[in-house]
Amino acid sequence: MSGKQIIYALLLTLGGLVLQTTLFGESRIEPFGSSPNLVLLLVVICAAYLEPEPALLVAFTSGLLTDLLGGSVIGLWAISMVVVAYITLRVRRRIDDGVIVVAAGLLALSVLGQAIFAIAGTLFGQQVFADPGWYRQIVLPSLYNVVIAALLIPIVSKIMGGRQVRRLV
Amino acid sequence: MEPFRRFDRSTSLFIGLLIVSFLTATIDVRSQGAGIGDTLREGTQSLFAPVQQAASVVTRPIVGFVDGISNIAGLRDENERLVNRIKELEAQVQDVVGLQNRLEELERINDLDPPGDLAAVTARIFSVGTSEFDHIRWIDRGTDDGVVEGHTVIDEDGLVGRVDFATESRARVRLISDPNNGVGVRDLSTNETGIVEGQGSGPLRLRMFNPELSVDEGDLIVTEGGRFAPGIVVGSVAVSATAEAGFSLITEVTAAVDFTRIDFVKVIVGWLPSEFSGPPEPGDPIPDAPDPFEGN
Numbered sequence: 217m218s219g220k221q222i223i224y225a226l227l228l229t230l231g232g233l234v235l236q237t238t239l240f241g242e243s244r245i246e247p248f249g250s251s252p253n254l255v256l257l258l259v260v261i262c263a264a265y266l267e268p269e270p271a272l273l274v275a276f277t278s279g280l281l282t283d284l285l286g287g288s289v290i291g292l293w294a295i296s297m298v299v300v301a302y303i304t305l306r307v308r309r310r311i312d313d314g315v316i317v318v319a320a321g322l323l324a325l326s327v328l329g330q331a332i333f334a335i336a337g338t339l340f341g342q343q344v345f346a347d348p349g350w351y352r353q354i355v356l357p358s359l360y361n362v363v364i365a366a367l368l369i370p371i372v373s374k375i376m377g378g379r380q381v382r383r384l385v
Numbered sequence: 386m387e388p389f390r391r392f393d394r395s396t397s398l399f400i401g402l403l404i405v406s407f408l409t410a411t412i413d414v415r416s417q418g419a420g421i422g423d424t425l426r427e428g429t430q431s432l433f434a435p436v437q438q439a440a441s442v443v444t445r446p447i448v449g450f451v452d453g454i455s456n457i458a459g460l461r462d463e464n465e466r467l468v469n470r471i472k473e474l475e476a477q478v479q480d481v482v483g484l485q486n487r488l489e490e491l492e493r494i495n496d497l498d499p500p501g502d503l504a505a506v507t508a509r510i511f512s513v514g515t516s517e518f519d520h521i522r523w524i525d526r527g528t529d530d531g532v533v534e535g536h537t538v539i540d541e542d543g544l545v546g547r548v549d550f551a552t553e554s555r556a557r558v559r560l561i562s563d564p565n566n567g568v569g570v571r572d573l574s575t576n577e578t579g580i581v582e583g584q585g586s587g588p589l590r591l592r593m594f595n596p597e598l599s600v601d602e603g604d605l606i607v608t609e610g611g612r613f614a615p616g617i618v619v620g621s622v623a624v625s626a627t628a629e630a631g632f633s634l635i636t637e638v639t640a641a642v643d644f645t646r647i648d649f650v651k652v653i654v655g656w657l658p659s660e661f662s663g664p665p666e667p668g669d670p671i672p673d674a675p676d677p678f679e680g681n
Binding site: 233234237240241243244249251255269272273276280281282284290291294302305334336342346352353357 | 444518
């Protein structure tokens with residue numbers, strides 16, 4: 217594990233965060249009233265390339281920055297992204313099973329990440345479920361994430377050195 | 386599934402990070418957005434804002450292009466006889482339309498008089514929320530420009546939201562569509578008061594304090610004062626409603642502002658709710674509520 221990979225992973229998620237707040241969302245690109253969750257997607261992809269501890273720390277940092285630049289309680293996205301990164305570390309061996317498994321996994325992890333935020337947000341008084349379209353806010357970004365992953369995975373793979381996905385042993 | 390080793394290093398770190406996250410969230414909620422949370426937000430915003438503003442310059446044309454394409458697609462049937470002409474002009478229009486819309490919006494918003502001739506500053510949105518659940522905007526004006534927490538934000542159509550966090554050069558606006566935001570309002574047809582609450586992507590919800598009088602579709606709803614400057618158009622009643630069993634009167638309001646299109650806004654710096662400006666001193670003049678029809 218090189219320190220360079222960790223820095224690349226951090227830069228990627230930070231770049232995703234900047235794009236998320238300037239290119240996607242309300243007043244920006246938002247097909248069918250929703251936009252992808254780039255940071256969550258990048259956390260999942262980077263977790264597939266990093267050692268467990270750095271992957272969790274990158275996820276935590278990304279989540280914390282997402283909270284700080286957003287309007288929610290600090291720590292909610294950190295919870296969500298740490299959980300998603302941890303599960304990614306546990307299931308990333310299944311990447312070898314093919315494109316459909318990867319797509320299904322990304323979809324499930326994205327839905328899980330969004331759902332954890334919604335539930336944790338509710339626990340901390342964010343009233344996420346007051347929005348009648350809350351289920352759409354969870355499902356649509358996850359579907360967009362799967363589509364965008366087709367573009368991002370080769371790029372991230374190249375940046376991270378094109379190496380084999382790591383395994384927890 | 387990878388083999389699970391009880392309390393291996395990554396699991397310990399995972400649990401540790403979860404605990405830290407929960408503690409951070411708890412502290413942030415308990416401090417009600419002040420203290421260390423605000424300091425961290427301010428620091429992060431100072432670091433990211435220049436990058437976001439630069440990125441926004443690059444992404445605006447892309448957003449404008451996508452917006453232009455989607456508008457063209459939506460109007461295709463209606464404008465069928467103009468298709469050939471559109472094709473000729475499309476290339477030019479796509480470049481120009483985005484700039485023109487922004488210029489017009491800026492002109493309109495600079496002509497806009499805030500209610501009661503209150504002082505206001507024009508600001509531009511440079512960044513949006515970080516997720517689908519965020520109903521905020523970051524504007525390029527802050528405490529250096531007189532913008533502080535509690536200020537009302539409007540655009541040429543009506544009420545946009547309220548500043549809930551401000552740094553020296555930037556501020557965060559929480560939209561009225563945010564479920565955590567409530568606006569004290571008045572129905573101009575009946576003069577009855579109530580509260581409008583955000584529902585995220587859904588329409589605004591209106592709850593009248595007096596359920597005896599019905600509200601009718603099209604009734605104009607304006608701010609009543611309290612947390613927002615009074616007399617600003619919030620929207621119009623979308624569905625007529627009468628009280629259910631005399632207990633409550635709840636209906637929907639169509640917001641006057643299209644939250645997906647706001648770019649420039651005006652921050653009313655000449656009015657602060659009492660929770661921020663403090664109690665009135667003896668001898669202070671009693672402010673008059675502005676006439677919402679003034680200038681119409």
